[in-house]
Amino acid sequence: MTEITVNGVRVLPGFLDEGEQRALVEDLRAVVAAAPLFHPVTARGKSMSVRLTSAGDYGWVSDRRGYRYEARHPQGMPWPPIPERALRVWHQVSGVGRAPQCCLVNFYSDTARMGMHQDRDEADFDMPVVSISLGDEALFRVGGVVRGGPTKSVWLRSGDVAILSGEARLAFHGIDRVKAGSSTLLPKRGRINLTMRVVD
Numbered sequence: 055m056t057e058i059t060v061n062g063v064r065v066l067p068g069f070l071d072e073g074e075q076r077a078l079v080e081d082l083r084a085v086v087a088a089a090p091l092f093h094p095v096t097a098r099g100k101s102m103s104v105r106l107t108s109a110g111d112y113g114w115v116s117d118r119r120g121y122r123y124e125a126r127h128p129q130g131m132p133w134p135p136i137p138e139r140a141l142r143v144w145h146q147v148s149g150v151g152r153a154p155q156c157c158l159v160n161f162y163s164d165t166a167r168m169g170m171h172q173d174r175d176e177a178d179f180d181m182p183v184v185s186i187s188l189g190d191e192a193l194f195r196v197g198g199v200v201r202g203g204p205t206k207s208v209w210l211r212s213g214d215v216a217i218l219s220g221e222a223r224l225a226f227h228g229i230d231r232v233k234a235g236s237s238t239l240l241p242k243r244g245r246i247n248l249t250m251r252v253v254d
């Protein structure tokens with residue numbers, strides 16, 4: 055496994071083998087059973103194309119009041135615990151002593167995408183964001199810390215881990231598209247991305 059760096063974001067291709075990926079998908083079934091996926095809307099009333107849920111002490115939500123971390127799912131239940139298997143990845147790659155407080159779970163259908171944004175709803179940017187990709191490949195675009203600057207893209211494949219830390223912690227990033235049917239991991243097509251974060 056050769057680590058690559060895309061505008062400062064570290065990518066560890068094939069960090070999880072297929073058995074670990076399958077086990078993690080099973081863990082996520084339990085997460086989604088306890089805290090169903092939902093389609094967030096933005097403060098402007100636009101529906102996001104990903105469906106999402108969270109595990110941990112906090113979950114990321116967005117609705118007409120804007121986006122923020124909340125201790126409960128929009129339907130009122132607490133978020134389930136972050137799967138041990140995901141926590142292990144965090145402790146292997148994050149380089150920090152703290153545990154993540156949120157594991158955001160994004161589900162991308164064939165047509166879903168995510169616009170360029172910074173992850174900046176957390177209190178301490180010395181804490182990295184650790185991402186795990188499962189299922190179909192996705193074109194991940196990374197820019198600098200200023201919107202609109204030059205970008206580089208890389209395909210994130212099932213089992214890849216990406217780390218936003220240091221100078222790249224606040225890098226703009228997004229998902230341009232998902233290559234439908236490029237992986238056989240998930241029973242239906244699509245992609246799951248987990249991002250673990252220390253929130254407060």
Ligand SMILES: O=C(O)CCC(=O)C(=O)O
Binds near residue numbers: 158210
């Ligand atoms: O899906 C991805 O790889 C990135 C997700 C992301 O940037 C986010 O949830 O903030």
Ligand SMILES: [Fe+2]
Binds near residue numbers: 171172173227
């Ligand atoms: Fe992000």
